[in-house]
Amino acid sequence: MFQRPPFTLAAAALLAFAVPAMAAASMTQEVKAINDNWAHIAYEVKGSSTQTKALDRLAQQASALVQKYPGKAEPLVWEGIVTSEQANRANFLHKLGLATKARDILAKAYSINPKAEDGGAAMSLGVLYYKVPGSPIGFGDKAKARALLREALATDPNGLDANYFYGDFLFDQGDKAGARSYLQKALRAPHDPSRPAWDAGRRREVQALLAKIG
Numbered sequence: 001m002f003q004r005p006p007f008t009l010a011a012a013a014l015l016a017f018a019v020p021a022m023a024a025a026s027m028t029q030e031v032k033a034i035n036d037n038w039a040h041i042a043y044e045v046k047g048s049s050t051q052t053k054a055l056d057r058l059a060q061q062a063s064a065l066v067q068k069y070p071g072k073a074e075p076l077v078w079e080g081i082v083t084s085e086q087a088n089r090a091n092f093l094h095k096l097g098l099a100t101k102a103r104d105i106l107a108k109a110y111s112i113n114p115k116a117e118d119g120g121a122a123m124s125l126g127v128l129y130y131k132v133p134g135s136p137i138g139f140g141d142k143a144k145a146r147a148l149l150r151e152a153l154a155t156d157p158n159g160l161d162a163n164y165f166y167g168d169f170l171f172d173q174g175d176k177a178g179a180r181s182y183l184q185k186a187l188r189a190p191h192d193p194s195r196p197a198w199d200a201g202r203r204r205e206v207q208a209l210l211a212k213i214g
């Protein structure tokens with residue numbers, strides 16, 4: 001009578017490594033789907049009402065992904081980015097509440113792994129700290145913004161996003177020469193064919209800001 005070979009320790013060890021690897025690959029793909037959908041909404045969807053509804057649906061999907069992968073920074077980073085986008089496009093009454101929610105989500109991601117998503121938590125927190133008004137209206141803080149954006153640059157020194165946002169921050173602070181330098185560096189970042197909507201959309205923003213600086 002045929003008998004299956006015993007489940008060896010080697011096989012058990014292989015399975016122990018394979019299952020987490022498969023889970024990590026699945027999470028990466030699901031996070032990328034949020035990333036891609038955000039870029040599609042931000043750069044390709046037309047009409048503010050349509051964008052708002054699409055972002056609301058995406059925020060729900062991002063929140064569900066965070067619940068699916070508790071304790072992981074990457075889903076939190078993208079939930080925070082989507083929430084930040086909601087704040088950016090919301091009316092005056094809802095802007096600060098959504099921005100505060102985004103800050104708290106991103107701070108949690110940062111506490112888990114500050115280098116996740118190429119320093120995405122630090123970068124996105126930095127953006128919030130210079131875009132949101134300071135006290136007594138909001139939580140904005142230019143010094144915190146500078147420190148966080150520079151940290152993101154240290155993690156991804158040649159990145160399109162890291163250089164764009166630091167350039168935008170410097171322009172906001174009145175440093176046109178510094179802003180121009182980082183924006184030009186952003187345009188030298190390698191193109192990312194796996195994220196075409198984001199790559200093209202962000203480069204348009206960089207070029208528009210350079211044109212504004214003159």
